[in-house]
Amino acid sequence: MSEAAGPTEQTLHGLYREHRSWLEHWLYQRLGNRWDAADLSQDTFLRVLASPQVLSELREPRAYLLTVGKRLLINFHTRRSLERAYLDALANLPEARVPSPEQRWLLLETLQALDELLDGLPAVVRRAFLWSQLEGLSYAQIAERLAVSERTVKRYMAQAYEHCLLVEL
Structure with missing residues (x-):
């Protein structure tokens, strides 16, 4: 030193x-x-x-x-x-x-980044967000899967979007 x-x-x-x-x-x-x-x-x-x-x-x-x-x-x-x-x-x-191995690596990196981005969200909010973004489900479909109202799904989605925006800052 x-x-x-x-x-x-x-x-x-x-x-x-x-x-x-x-x-x-x-x-x-x-x-x-x-x-x-x-x-x-x-x-x-x-x-x-x-x-x-x-x-x-x-x-x-x-x-x-x-x-x-x-x-x-x-x-x-x-x-x-x-x-x-x-x-x-x-x-x-x-x-x-x-x-391909290169695509696998990129997909794993993307999954890890997504997991880190959503870390800290309640599981139900995280699930609703992923169903919407990855599976393209409508709020009505998500509400049915979660046995909640569409209004609750909208709240979950707003919470997830806010979380993502704040993490990115």
Whole structure:
């Protein structure tokens, strides 16, 4: 570490040096895979680096790293679950309709981005939004599936659109 490095770099370097192996071990115990644990550990420190103001105010580094690591672990499992569901759906397609590896990757990335975008919405709102956008169902059809009024579906859709707009800001 050079003397020209600022306090943020020095603090991050010290945090990384002191806690990386502990965090990686904690993640490994939950994943059973050293490569994924190492990746998530690196992602955790990248998140910390992305918010330097937190770094200067950090009093309990392990608790903070654990919180960030748990969130990334949840995202990791969600992503894996989406991938499994997608691959199961692909297995049921006729061979002529199976997308290329490049198309598969793009579709998985899109699914992950959509999942992250809708994260935080109540399940019923999320379901209504996806039925409308992906299946092209009308509000009346969604209302029937959910056993609610069309007015409620309109409220759900407004909530979903507002959520998407606020996330994009």
